[in-house]
Amino acid sequence: MKSLYSRVFMIILAVILASSVLGFIASNIYYHIKLKPFNDEKLVSIAEHMKNFIESDPEGMERYLGNAAALGYEIYVTDGQEESRFYGRTFREQNLDKQDIRIVLGGGIYHGVAQFPNKPFITGFFDNRLSNTVGVPIQASGKTYALFMRPDVLLQFGELRTFFALVGLLTIIISIVFFLASTRYIVNPITRLTEATKRLAQGNYNLRLTTGRRDEIGQLAEHFMTMSRELERVDLARQQFVSNVSHEIQSPLTSIQGFAKVLAQGDLPEEERQQYASIVEAESRHLSMLSKQLLLLSTLEQGEEALNKKHFSLRGHIRQGVEMLQWQLEGKELLLKLSVPESISVYGDEVLLMQVWTNLLSNAVNHIPLGRSIEVRAEEMQSRIQVVISDNGEGIASEHLPFLFDRFYRVDRARERTSGRTGLGLAIVKRIVQLHEGTIEVSSVQGAGTSFTVTIPKL
Numbered sequence: 138m139k140s141l142y143s144r145v146f147m148i149i150l151a152v153i154l155a156s157s158v159l160g161f162i163a164s165n166i167y168y169h170i171k172l173k174p175f176n177d178e179k180l181v182s183i184a185e186h187m188k189n190f191i192e193s194d195p196e197g198m199e200r201y202l203g204n205a206a207a208l209g210y211e212i213y214v215t216d217g218q219e220e221s222r223f224y225g226r227t228f229r230e231q232n233l234d235k236q237d238i239r240i241v242l243g244g245g246i247y248h249g250v251a252q253f254p255n256k257p258f259i260t261g262f263f264d265n266r267l268s269n270t271v272g273v274p275i276q277a278s279g280k281t282y283a284l285f286m287r288p289d290v291l292l293q294f295g296e297l298r299t300f301f302a303l304v305g306l307l308t309i310i311i312s313i314v315f316f317l318a319s320t321r322y323i324v325n326p327i328t329r330l331t332e333a334t335k336r337l338a339q340g341n342y343n344l345r346l347t348t349g350r351r352d353e354i355g356q357l358a359e360h361f362m363t364m365s366r367e368l369e370r371v372d373l374a375r376q377q378f379v380s381n382v383s384h385e386i387q388s389p390l391t392s393i394q395g396f397a398k399v400l401a402q403g404d405l406p407e408e409e410r411q412q413y414a415s416i417v418e419a420e421s422r423h424l425s426m427l428s429k430q431l432l433l434l435s436t437l438e439q440g441e442e443a444l445n446k447k448h449f450s451l452r453g454h455i456r457q458g459v460e461m462l463q464w465q466l467e468g469k470e471l472l473l474k475l476s477v478p479e480s481i482s483v484y485g486d487e488v489l490l491m492q493v494w495t496n497l498l499s500n501a502v503n504h505i506p507l508g509r510s511i512e513v514r515a516e517e518m519q520s521r522i523q524v525v526i527s528d529n530g531e532g533i534a535s536e537h538l539p540f541l542f543d544r545f546y547r548v549d550r551a552r553e554r555t556s557g558r559t560g561l562g563l564a565i566v567k568r569i570v571q572l573h574e575g576t577i578e579v580s581s582v583q584g585a586g587t588s589f590t591v592t593i594p595k596l
Contacts, residue, residue: 213233
């Protein structure tokens with residue numbers, strides 16, 4: 138398996154190679170389109186100067202052409218028959234067409250540089266073949282000659298070619314070295330994240346990563362640390378949940394088993410038998426309620442697929458919940474104030490939202506003293522609906538408020554356990570509200586009462 142470091146290195150080499158090839162092709166295209174005609178025109182002008190000088194002093198033609206070759210030109214002179222002479226470095230290919238020679242001898246100009254064929258990987262400027270020249274006619278010693286010439290690139294620019302080749306080579310080598318160093322700067326944090334992922338998979342959530350970087354790698358490390366802490370919290374919550382479920386099941390089972398053994402005794406008085414049987418029945422109901430609420434929580438965890446939404450009147454809906462608790466309200470002589478406008482309509486799951494209202498109302502009824510009051514008020518805002526259920530009971534201590542919506546959390550464990558309540562009600566309420574894309578908040582002052590505020594979007 139290739140490492141990320143080697144992959145990045147190979148990608149860098151591929152980018153350098155591709156960039157070099159594409160750069161050469163682009164430069165060569167520019168030469169053929171723009172520079173080649175200009176170069177041809179310039180060389181024709183130089184050849185015309187040679188022609189004028191030779192025709193003004195025919196006797197010095199040999200010496201003049203030799204000096205010109207020594208200054209950096211490749212020259213070919215021919216009369217089209219037997220007399221042909223080369224001056225300067227030898228042409229790589231002597232591929233000049235005879236028809237071109239006859240045209241120049243007839244007084245025409247040969248533009249071999251401008252007519253050099255366009256090829257992606259061949260730059261005509263450096264190709265010293267005879268066809269890649271310019272030609273002009275000259276008159277010397279009573280004869281007509283065709284003079285073909287081009288610059289001797291190696292003689293004129295040999296050192297520059299070496300210089301630029303060295304610059305290009307060193308640029309590539311130094312770039313690779315710097316790329317390797319920068320690649321380590323990128324890859325090393327990812328390698329550390331990979332190792333941290335392995336430890337995380339083994340259940341080691343106590344991870345510390347350097348998060349001082351302000352780039353995407355730094356953000357990734359920060360998100361990874363956040364994920365690690367969240368996974369640790371979820372794992373602890375899972376362990377606590379399993380422990381709580383085991384405890385909640387084990388306690389009634391122990392009672393059922395113990396009293397069942399007592400009931401099996403034949404000489405047990407009838408009064409005690411009925412008492413023990415009622416205890417077994419109560420614990421069975423507790424187990425049944427617990428299993429139903431756990432099943433409901435599991436269903437709610439599936440998300441919005443569990444919802445059956447429709448529009449309905451909020452006031453009528455809450456009144457139904459109040460009617461279900463009417464006997465409890467009368468038993469404790471509690472006053473209920475309902476301030477919900479008829480105009481408010483809610484879009485949600487009737488069955489699940491009913492559990493929200495009845496659970497919050499039931500909590501208020503069960504936890505406030507005789508003769509107190511409960512108020513339910515609703516308000517329709519610009520984009521949401523807010524329902525507040527408050528009471529003037531004894532209130533809840535501030536240290537308990539952050540944990541009220543945790544599963545199996547009870548403020549008074551002894552009292553709640555004897556009441557048969559499971560400690561899952563508020564956890565279910567919070568999940569139902571979340572599924573409706575809403576929020577639920579609690580505020581309480583000891584001695585003054587408690588308020589639950591449910592906010593859901595108005596659709």
